[in-house]
Amino acid sequence: xxxxxxxxxxxxxxxxxxxxxxxxxxxxxxxxxxxxxxxxxxxxxxxxxxxxxxxxxxxxxxxxxxxxxxxxxxxxxxxxxxxxxxxxxxxxxxxxxxxxxxxxxxxxxxxxxxxxxxxxxxxxxxxxxxxxxxxxxxxxxxxxxxxxxxxxxxxxxxxxxxxxxxxxxxxxxxxxxxxxxxxxxxxxxxxxxxxxxxxxxxxxxxxxxxxxxxxxxxxxxxxxxxxxxxxxxxxxxxxxxxxxxxxxxxxxxxxxxxxxxxxxxxxxxxxxxxxxxxxxxxxxxxxxxxxxxxxxxxxxxxxxxxxxxxxxxxxxxxxxxxxxxxxxx
Amino acid sequence: xxxxxxxxxxxxxxxxxxxxxxxxxxxxxxxxxxxxxxxxxxxxxxxxxxxxxxxxxxxxxxxxxxxxxxxxxxxxxxxxxxxxxxxxxxxxxxxxxxxxxxxxxxxxxxxxxxxxxxxxxxxxxxxxxxxxxxxxxxxxxxxxxxxxxxxxxxxxxxxxxxxxxxxxxxxxxxxxxxxxxxxxxxxxxxxxxxxxxxxxxxxxxxxxxxxxxxxxxxxxxxxxxxxxxxxxxxxxxxxxxxxxxxxxxxxxxxxxxxxxxxxxxxxxxxxxxxxxxxxxxxxxxxxxxxxxxxxxxxxxxxxxxxxxxxxxxxxxxxxxxxxxxxxxxxxxxxxxxxxxxxxxxxxxxx
Numbered sequence: 001x002x003x004x005x006x007x008x009x010x011x012x013x014x015x016x017x018x019x020x021x022x023x024x025x026x027x028x029x030x031x032x033x034x035x036x037x038x039x040x041x042x043x044x045x046x047x048x049x050x051x052x053x054x055x056x057x058x059x060x061x062x063x064x065x066x067x068x069x070x071x072x073x074x075x076x077x078x079x080x081x082x083x084x085x086x087x088x089x090x091x092x093x094x095x096x097x098x099x100x101x102x103x104x105x106x107x108x109x110x111x112x113x114x115x116x117x118x119x120x121x122x123x124x125x126x127x128x129x130x131x132x133x134x135x136x137x138x139x140x141x142x143x144x145x146x147x148x149x150x151x152x153x154x155x156x157x158x159x160x161x162x163x164x165x166x167x168x169x170x171x172x173x174x175x176x177x178x179x180x181x182x183x184x185x186x187x188x189x190x191x192x193x194x195x196x197x198x199x200x201x202x203x204x205x206x207x208x209x210x211x212x213x214x215x216x217x218x219x220x221x222x223x224x225x226x227x228x229x230x231x232x233x234x235x236x237x238x239x240x241x242x243x244x245x246x247x248x249x250x251x252x253x254x255x256x257x258x259x260x261x262x263x264x265x266x267x268x269x270x271x272x273x274x275x276x277x278x279x280x281x282x283x284x285x286x287x288x289x290x291x292x293x294x295x296x297x298x299x300x301x302x303x304x305x306x307x308x309x310x311x312x313x314x315x316x317x318x319x320x321x322x323x324x325x326x327x328x329x
Numbered sequence: 330x331x332x333x334x335x336x337x338x339x340x341x342x343x344x345x346x347x348x349x350x351x352x353x354x355x356x357x358x359x360x361x362x363x364x365x366x367x368x369x370x371x372x373x374x375x376x377x378x379x380x381x382x383x384x385x386x387x388x389x390x391x392x393x394x395x396x397x398x399x400x401x402x403x404x405x406x407x408x409x410x411x412x413x414x415x416x417x418x419x420x421x422x423x424x425x426x427x428x429x430x431x432x433x434x435x436x437x438x439x440x441x442x443x444x445x446x447x448x449x450x451x452x453x454x455x456x457x458x459x460x461x462x463x464x465x466x467x468x469x470x471x472x473x474x475x476x477x478x479x480x481x482x483x484x485x486x487x488x489x490x491x492x493x494x495x496x497x498x499x500x501x502x503x504x505x506x507x508x509x510x511x512x513x514x515x516x517x518x519x520x521x522x523x524x525x526x527x528x529x530x531x532x533x534x535x536x537x538x539x540x541x542x543x544x545x546x547x548x549x550x551x552x553x554x555x556x557x558x559x560x561x562x563x564x565x566x567x568x569x570x571x572x573x574x575x576x577x578x579x580x581x582x583x584x585x586x587x588x589x590x591x592x593x594x595x596x597x598x599x600x601x602x603x604x605x606x607x608x609x610x611x612x613x614x615x616x617x618x619x620x621x622x623x624x625x626x627x628x629x630x631x632x633x634x635x636x637x638x639x640x641x642x643x644x645x646x647x648x649x650x651x652x653x654x655x656x657x658x659x660x661x662x663x664x665x666x667x668x669x670x671x672x673x674x675x676x677x678x679x
Contacts, residue, residue, distance in 0.1 A: 057599020
C-alpha cells in the first residue's frame with residue numbers, strides 16, 4: 001500500500017506535467033507561428049470540422065476526438081469539434097461549420113434524415129464530407145466520399161460468437177440508452193450468432209446506482225443467466241460488481257475499452273471486449289480529407305471502411321494496456 | 330418496511346388536533362395516499378413477479394429506493410419550503426468528482442477528498458440559496474443556471490485534470506476501505522445482504538421528520554413555504570431558512586456523491602443529468618405539494634420506495650424493456666392520482 005502511495009505522488013506530478021505539455025501542444029496546433037511553417041509534405045493548411053451526435057462527457061467520443069486531433073496535428077489541419085445529440089441541432093452545427101468556410105466536414109449519421117438538407121448544401125458548396133461511426137448505409141447516398149465505422153450488426157455478431165465461446169447458454173444484452181438504433185443492432189447481431197437465449201435488459205445509463213440495482217434485480221430474478229453483454233465499458237465494471245454480489249456464475253463481455261476494463265480483462269473478471277477502435281474513426285476521417293485534398297485518394301474506394309470489431313481478451317489485453325492508459329484505445 | 334412507516338402517524342400526540350378522531354388524523358397525513366399506493370404496488374408486483382417477494386430481491390428494491398430516497402429527503406424539505414433545486418442531479422456527480430479528483434490529483438487520503446467535497450458541496454448549496462435570496466428570481470431559474478454550470482464544470486474540469494471524461498480510480502488509495510464501509514458497504518441482516526445506504530436513508534428520513542414536526546425550524550419551513558410574507562411578518566428568518574434548505578439538498582447530494590465514489594471507484598463526469606426530476610417525483614408522490622407549505626419527509630421516503638419498487642419490479646416481472654418507460658410513467662401517474670384522490674376526499678369531508 002505504501003509503495004503504491006509513493007508511486008501515486010510521482011504519478012500525480014507526471015499527470016500535472018503531462019497536462020502542462022498537453023496544454024502547450026494544444027496551443028501550438030492552432031494558429032501562431034507553427035501555422036506558418038508548413039511541416040514537410042503536409043500540404044496547405046486545412047480547416048476541418050467534426051460534428052457528432054455525442055452527449056456530453058462520453059468516453060467513446062473523447063477517444064474519437066483524440067484520434068482526430070492526432071491526425072490533425074500530423075496533417076497540419078485546424079480541427080474544430082462540436083456535438084449535439086439532437087438531430088436538428090446537429091444539422092445546425094454542420095451549417096455553422098459551412099458558414100465558417102471549412103475545407104471538409106466529418107459528420108455522424110445517427111439521424112440521417114435530419115442531416116440530408118445540410119449535407120446537400122455542403123455538396124453545393126463543394127465541401128467534401130466524410131461520415132463516421134453511424135450511417136454506413138446512408139453515407140454514399142447523402143454524398144459523403146467515405147465512411148469510417150463499425151457495422152453494428154457485424155460487431156454484435158462477433159460479440160455473440162465470443163459469448164458462445166465462453167460457454168454461455170442464457171445471456172443478457174444490457175442496453176444503456178433506450179431507442180438507440182446502434183445498440184439494438186448490436187443485441188440483434190449477437191442474438192444471431194450466440195445460439196443460446198439472449199434477452200435485452202434496459203438500464204438508465206446516466207445513473208450508475210440504477211444500472212447496478214437493475215442488473216442485480218435481473219440476476220436475482222433469473223438464476224439461470226450465465227452471460228452478460230454490456231454495450232459500454234463503464235457498465236461492464238458495474239456488471240462485475242453485480243455478479244459478485246448476487247453470487248451469479250455469469251461471465252461478462254462488453255463493447256468498448258478503457259483502462260480499468262483492460263485491468264479487469266487481465267484479471268479475468270471480464271472475459272472479452274469488442275473494440276470498434278474509435279481512435280481510428282477520428283484519425284481516419286481527418287486523414288481521408290487530407291488525402292482527398294492533396295492526392296485525390298479515397299480510402300476504402302468508396303465502400304465503408306470498418307474500424308471494428310477488434311476483439312480484446314486475456315491474451316492481447318497486455319499489449320493494449322499502455323494505449324488504454326493514455327485514453328486512446 | 331411498510332409497517333415501520335405506518336407507525337409515526339399513530340404515535341403522534343394529539344395536542345394540536347384534540348377534537349378530531351384518530352382516523353381523521355390519519356387521513357389528514359400527507360403521506361397516506363402514497364402509503365396506499367405503495368401497498369397496492371407491493372401487492373401487484375408480488376403477484377406478477379415471482380422473484381419480487383424473495384428477501385434478496387427486496388433488498389435490491391430497497392437499495393434502488395435508498396439512492397433516490399436520500400436525495401428525496403433534502404429535496405422534499407426544500408419543496409415544503411416552497412422551492413426547487415434543478416441542480417440536485419448533477420450536484421451529486423460534482424460532489425463525487427470533487428472527492429475523487431482532489432484525492433487522486435493531490436495523492437491524499439480519500440477521507441481528505443471526502444471532507445473537501447463536503448465543504449465545496451455545502452458551498453454550492455449556499456450559492457444556490459444566496460443567489461435566490463439576493464435576486465428573488467424563481468429558484469427554478471437560479472438552479473437551472475447552476476445545473477448547466479455544474480454540468481459544464483464536471484466535464485471541463487475532469488477532462489482538464491485527467492485527460493479523460495471519467496475520474497481516475499481511487500480504489501487502491503489509503504482510506505478507501507474505511508470510506509467504503511461508511512458509504513457503500515453491505516450489512517448482513519438475518520442472512521440478507523442489505524446496502525448501508527438503506528440505513529442512512531431511514532436515518533436521514535427520521536432526522537428530517539423530527540426536524541419538521543418537533544422543532545421550531547420545522548415550523549419555519551412550513552411557514553416559509555406556505556406564506557413567506559406572513560412568516561417574515563411574524564419574525565421567521567425566511568432568508569436563512571431558505572439558504573439552509575438549499576444547503577440541506579447539497580448535504581444529501583454530497584452523501585449520494587460519496588456513495589457513487591466508493592461504490593464504483595471511478596466517476597463518469599456526464600452522469601446525473603435528469604435525476605433531479607426523479608427526486609422531485611419521489612417528493613411529489615409522497616405528498617409534497619408543488620406549491621410548497623405541505624408535505625412530509627416520510628412521504629418522500631414512501632415516494633422513493635414506490636419509485637424503487639416500480640423501477641425494479643419491472644425487471645423482476647421480466648416485462649419487455651421496450652415498454653419500460655411507459656410502465657414507469659403509468660405507475661407514477663396511478664400512485665400520484667391515488668394520493669390526490671385521498672387528499673381531496675379528506676379536505677372535502679367535514
